[in-house]
Amino acid sequence: MKLQLRSEKPENEELPFAFMLITLMASCGLSPYESFKRLRFVDLLPFVQKESNEIVRRVEVLDADPLSAMQERAEETSLEDYGDFLRGYVSTVKSGGSITNYLKSKLRSTFDIRVAAATRSIERLETLVEAYMAVLLVLMSVYILVAVISLSSFSATLGFVFNGQILIYLVLFFFMPLASIIFMAFAHLSRRGTLINIKRIYLKxxxxxxIGLAILLGVFLVPEVREAFISSISSIRKTINAALPFIHIGSLLDYVVPIITTLSLSLISILPAVEYSRILKINLKAEExxxxxxxxxxxxxxxxxxxEKSMFQAATRKxxxxxxxxxxxxxxxxxxxxPLRDIFTDLxxxxxxxxxxxxFLILIETIxxxxxxxxxxxxLASYSEKTRDVEKNKREMLRPYIVLPFIWTILMALTFMFTFYVITHLPTIGISVITLPALKSQMALFSCAIIFQSWLSGFFIGKVTQGxxxxxxKYSILLSLTALTSLLLSQNIIDLIMGML
Structure with missing residues (x-):
């Protein structure tokens, strides 16, 4: 069975609201053609705005009658629902049926279809998250396999020499980030959010x-900055050891690069995260x-x-x-x-x-x-409630998947550290004197790869859960900190596991 990763076309998202607007105008005594003339100025519905301009152009410039223009657009459009709407309207007018009843019936069926489409989209997203987790686990398995085969004793047993350092670098620094980017692209096709005009969040x-890049360069290129940072880490370690003597977090000096990487990545995300949280708080409450x-x-x-008095009275409710x-x-x-139009512009x-x-636009147009x-x-109130329920159910059904990235982040960190521990510490494995120092020197670099991968995963789960x-x-900060914490505390967990064996 073919997996449909692409969600409904963006144009299909506009149709329920366009049909609602046309239906409400019809209940106010306006014909659909007159409604199309007004829809030419609704920039929130770009597809409908374009279609309205085309229909009006054919009527007023090419001197076609409105029904013929609509029939022609119904045959030419690539959207089946839109074409069916126009054909149904033309047929209703020609047969002398009730236009208002037809529009209400079409609006009701359109929203029913939208509810079913929302359910399908959730199923696609659930499959996408599970597939993403499976791919990450497979890549970690490849890392373990390559690391073990690269051991000198294991290679000697197999009868050949295998240097897997290049492949390990590719897995951690290329294939994992590439997998995240690919799945983020799939998530972009499968999930659309309700917020618009939020580019300034990314610009922040x-x-x-x-600043984060300057910190990285300063630590690596300026000795004074590096020494100050190392001194700060040493002080932090002493404080932690004094406060929590039962927790062994290893030498923080071995994690200077991962700590700096986490700090820099978190710094990139913190201002946009704060701005998005502020915008989300207002708009989510508005949707509810x-x-x-x-x-x-x-x-x-x-x-x-x-x-106007009705709006005034409704707005004063607590x-x-x-x-x-x-x-x-x-x-x-x-x-x-x-004027109401100016109020909407301010809104x-x-x-x-x-x-x-x-x-709000439909309310103003109706008035x-x-x-x-x-x-x-x-x-309008009835279908607004339906829209709210659809979006709320979608958020509630996707909320449990927020936990999964934290689980796979911890698993990746522990798997990496456990593999490294096995390779470098077990006396039964013969490691060449050249290989062991090289592996130890690469631990910090590989830890940075895990942290960066966790940071990328935050954007994937943010797109899936909130569109x-x-x-x-926000999730990128939490996941990168989770990865760093897991790496720092992994020695305690490994000691516990090895003590039970």
Whole structure:
């Protein structure tokens, strides 16, 4: 069976909201063609915006009638759902059926399909995470095999001399990072997040990367900096030994390079991680609260309040958390008489959630077109709740997979250190006098490879669980620290295991 790694096309993500917008406008008395004319200015739906421009161009420039233009686009488009929507609308108009009923039925089926697609996407992501873990374990097995075969006594037993140093370097410094990058590309195809316009988060890592690189160069090229760093590590070790005498963490001086590497990689991630956490906190609360806000607007509208008064009343309700600050700003703008379109423009500069912005846009379009009838607002609130539930279920089902990268990070660190221990310490293995010093000198370098691999894994799991690589900055810090801690404490675990044998 062929594994489908690619998620639904980005255009398919737009269709439910476009259909909702057209349906709500139809319930306000606007024809779908008039809706397409308004959709030309909705930049949050680039595919629908492009299609709307094409349909309007054929009608107003080529003098085609709207039904013929829609029928032609239905035959030409590569999106089956979009083409089926246009063909169904044209057929309903020609047969004299109820356009509103057709649009509501199509909207309902579209959201049902979207729920099923979300379930399939979760299954793909689960398979992807498991495959990634399996690949890393296979590569670690290759490392163990090559390291053992490279032993002089083992090579003599097999009757040939095998120098696996190059292959070990390739496994740790090339194949493992390459596997992470490939799986991150697969995750990018399989998972899309709800946040937009977050490039500045990635830009915040550039100054930190420069500082991290400067630290690395300073330690290796400037003796004074290196001595100061070694002195600091020695002080830290003395403090740890005094506070926790029962824990043996080995000589920290043997881990100068891994510690510097961890510090530099964490420094790259810390500012973007803080910025992403701030943005996520506001937008996640907005996604959770938006359906309740729309429901309140709908219920207030049913009592006869004006649309603006309904929004004002709904925004004053408590329990919205940090999203309440944005709603208070909207309330103030309504009191000042700011047009709803300008309020939405200001909102776009403060929120990054595509779903929340689309719901606000649909709310404003509904009010501007038909005065925000209670039936239309009730429909908007209902489908906003469905969208929230779909995204919430997706996050909840993927949350357990956050634990897996920490497990495989610890396993990789322990496997590496245990293999190194076996090669360099067991007296039954004959190691040449040339090989042993070389292996010991490479331990710090190989430890850096494990730490860097763990750092990369953070971006993979961030993309899988939250739909954006920006979420990986936090996990990359935690995983690199986990790898370093595992390497430092591995001697205790190895001594415990060897003592039980």
């Amino acid at each position: 890592s550039i100054p930190s990367a420069i 609260s938006m359906p309740s806000f729309l429901r309140d607007v709908s219920e207030n509208r049913k009592t006869g309040m004006s649309p 329990g919205y958390g940090v999203f309440g600050e944005i709603l208070k700003r909207i309330v103030n703008q309504i009191e000042w008489g700011v 776009k500069s403060r929120l990054r959630s595509w779903h929340v912005l689309m719901n 501007e077109v038909g005065g925000g009838p209670a039936e239309a607002l009730d429909l 954006t690589f920006a979420a990986g900055f």
